[in-house]
Amino acid sequence: MPVDKVTQVAQTKPLHGEIPVYAQYTFGIAGEKFFRELKDNGRLMGVKCPECNLIYVPPRIYCERCFSELTEWLEIPNRGVVHTFTVSHIDLDGNRLKEPVIVALVKFDGVYGGLVHRLGRVEADKVSIGMPVEMVLKSKTKRVGSILDIDYFKPV
Amino acid sequence: MRKVAVVGAGMTKFMRRAQETGKELAWQAARMALDSCELTLKDVDCVVMGTAPDAFDMIHMKAEYLSDGAGAWRKPYVRGFLGGGTGVFTADQAWYHVASGLFDVCLAVTEEKMSSCLPHPQGAFVTCWDQYTESPLGTSLLWFFAWEMNRYMTMHGITERDIAAVSVKNKKNALDHPCAQLAAEITVDDVMKSEIMAWPVKRLDVSPTSDGAAALVFVSEDVAKRITDKPVWVEGVGWCLDTMYIGQRDLYYPKYVEYAARMAYDMAGIKEPRKEIHIAEPYDPFDYKELHHMEGLLLCDKGEAPRLLADGVTQRTGNLPVCPSGGLLGVGNAIAASGMIKVAELFWQLRGEAGKRQVPGKPQRGVAQAWGDEMQVGTVIVLGV
Numbered sequence: 352m353p354v355d356k357v358t359q360v361a362q363t364k365p366l367h368g369e370i371p372v373y374a375q376y377t378f379g380i381a382g383e384k385f386f387r388e389l390k391d392n393g394r395l396m397g398v399k400c401p402e403c404n405l406i407y408v409p410p411r412i413y414c415e416r417c418f419s420e421l422t423e424w425l426e427i428p429n430r431g432v433v434h435t436f437t438v439s440h441i442d443l444d445g446n447r448l449k450e451p452v453i454v455a456l457v458k459f460d461g462v463y464g465g466l467v468h469r470l471g472r473v474e475a476d477k478v479s480i481g482m483p484v485e486m487v488l489k490s491k492t493k494r495v496g497s498i499l500d501i502d503y504f505k506p507v
Numbered sequence: 508m509r510k511v512a513v514v515g516a517g518m519t520k521f522m523r524r525a526q527e528t529g530k531e532l533a534w535q536a537a538r539m540a541l542d543s544c545e546l547t548l549k550d551v552d553c554v555v556m557g558t559a560p561d562a563f564d565m566i567h568m569k570a571e572y573l574s575d576g577a578g579a580w581r582k583p584y585v586r587g588f589l590g591g592g593t594g595v596f597t598a599d600q601a602w603y604h605v606a607s608g609l610f611d612v613c614l615a616v617t618e619e620k621m622s623s624c625l626p627h628p629q630g631a632f633v634t635c636w637d638q639y640t641e642s643p644l645g646t647s648l649l650w651f652f653a654w655e656m657n658r659y660m661t662m663h664g665i666t667e668r669d670i671a672a673v674s675v676k677n678k679k680n681a682l683d684h685p686c687a688q689l690a691a692e693i694t695v696d697d698v699m700k701s702e703i704m705a706w707p708v709k710r711l712d713v714s715p716t717s718d719g720a721a722a723l724v725f726v727s728e729d730v731a732k733r734i735t736d737k738p739v740w741v742e743g744v745g746w747c748l749d750t751m752y753i754g755q756r757d758l759y760y761p762k763y764v765e766y767a768a769r770m771a772y773d774m775a776g777i778k779e780p781r782k783e784i785h786i787a788e789p790y791d792p793f794d795y796k797e798l799h800h801m802e803g804l805l806l807c808d809k810g811e812a813p814r815l816l817a818d819g820v821t822q823r824t825g826n827l828p829v830c831p832s833g834g835l836l837g838v839g840n841a842i843a844a845s846g847m848i849k850v851a852e853l854f855w856q857l858r859g860e861a862g863k864r865q866v867p868g869k870p871q872r873g874v875a876q877a878w879g880d881e882m883q884v885g886t887v888i889v890l891g892v
């Protein structure tokens with residue numbers, strides 16, 4: 352096996368580069384509706400597949416199980432439970448955060464799927480799986496049509 | 508479909524930052540694999556390349572960039588890509604190139620050079636989550652692992668210490684691997700005391716990022732019989748993808764790995780994997796994943812893997828050696844290449860050529876598995892002699 356290698360690569364000359372592009376996505380048909388409802392009316396919406404009898408959150412225009420077109424939109428409760436969570440101490444670049452963030456997967460009663468989001472107004476050591484939580488929205492004037500229009504979920 | 512054998516294997520040393528370019532690494536592994544079975548590039552009918560996100564190497568369309576190093580000059584060439592599941596899938600893909608009857612000799616090469624991506628390859632994941640509901644939160648790859656590990660622990664009452672013992676075992680096994688990056692003698696306490704990244708995930712629960720390449724040579728039965736006395740047969744392959752939506756998955760159990768395993772076991776005629784599999788190389792980028800995957804591979808009941816570990820069953824000298832190579836935790840995690848070195852480890856073990864890593868008792872059959880994409884693909888291969 353070729354095991355005899357230069358191990359001090361700091362001694363080799365690096366060449367720098369980047370991939371200089373950025374993105375501009377559309378929200379899509381389902382996303383447009385979901386985020387408009389959140390922004391304008393502060394409501395969480397799901398969509399039902401009558402074939403599979405499942406309510407999907409985040410909503411979409413088709414069912415991945417049976418490929419039906421989905422048109423039955425409905426409001427879902429703004430309360431859910433912590434399905435799982437983590438307390439994150441580092442950022443995307445691997446740097447230590449000053450304050451750790453608690454991020455959870457929140458599931459809603461009767462809903463297939465869920466949302467990942469931050470937890471707020473709770474200490475990390477008080478969070479547990481199964482804990483009931485409630486959506487806290489930003490004020491209407493601050494909402495822009497983003498998942499961050501939800502500030503965080505807090506314990507009920 | 509025709510019988511297919513693995514007849515050669517090669518890999519580079521895994522390291523944090525290699526001097527070689529990606530294509531130089533690919534060439535080293537590919538050349539070593541061909542040399543090991545005394546074939547030359549002239550004998551190769553087609554090449555499959557497995558390599559994970561372009562952003563790791565920071566070269567867009569990197570399979571094309573890597574092609575000459577992989578031996579693809581003027582040959583049929585295709586890239587397989589299933590994120591972290593790529594390495595084992597590339598072996599599955601090589602199998603069907605030959606099993607189909609289209610080609611007699613297929614060179615399968617995997618490569619990753621993650622040190623090109625700064626400040627950290629994790630940044631490349633920013634655009635792979637759902638760009639509407641996940642990415643705006645600054646979603647990190649670690650969160651997904653932490654969410655799964657937490658769920659796995661909670662569902663079965665498993666502790667962080669139970670899980671840390673995987674890291675201890677694999678890093679120790681890697682001490683006998685000449686290509687290992689992070690071989691070490693550590694304790695469960697060392698893991699517990701290592702820096703918390705995203706609770707319950709700590710620094711020593713995690714495999715490193717690596718630069719490396721691996722390669723295997725797949726041939727038809729007639730070629731195998733002509734060139735070697737020790738063919739290792741591909742007995743089964745399987746792969747399966749679960750939903751993209753994290754909220755719709757059973758995070759405590761990898762159902763899609765079970766489906767992939769069942770596909771491979773059915774093909775191999777395996778009815779009782781716990782008796783018929785002698786050695787396993789499940790994907791272990793994080794320590795809990797080895798346990799998770801042992802369960803998905805039906806090698807034990809759900810939640811039972813930590814007990815097998817604690818009882819020594821999965822040690823190299825146990826009844827079911829698991830990751831005798833040292834795995835990703837010990838050898839390193841050059842994403843696609845690290846999946847393939849699991850298949851290579853089975854090849855060496857089943858031929859009795861694993862040196863200091865050789866498991867006792869002449870194993871006859873092994874399973875290797877990788878996992879990835881958006882944390883929801885399972886790729887499996889069963890090899891036997």
Ligand SMILES: [Zn+2]
Nearest residue numbers: 400403414417
């Ligand atoms: Zn449906």
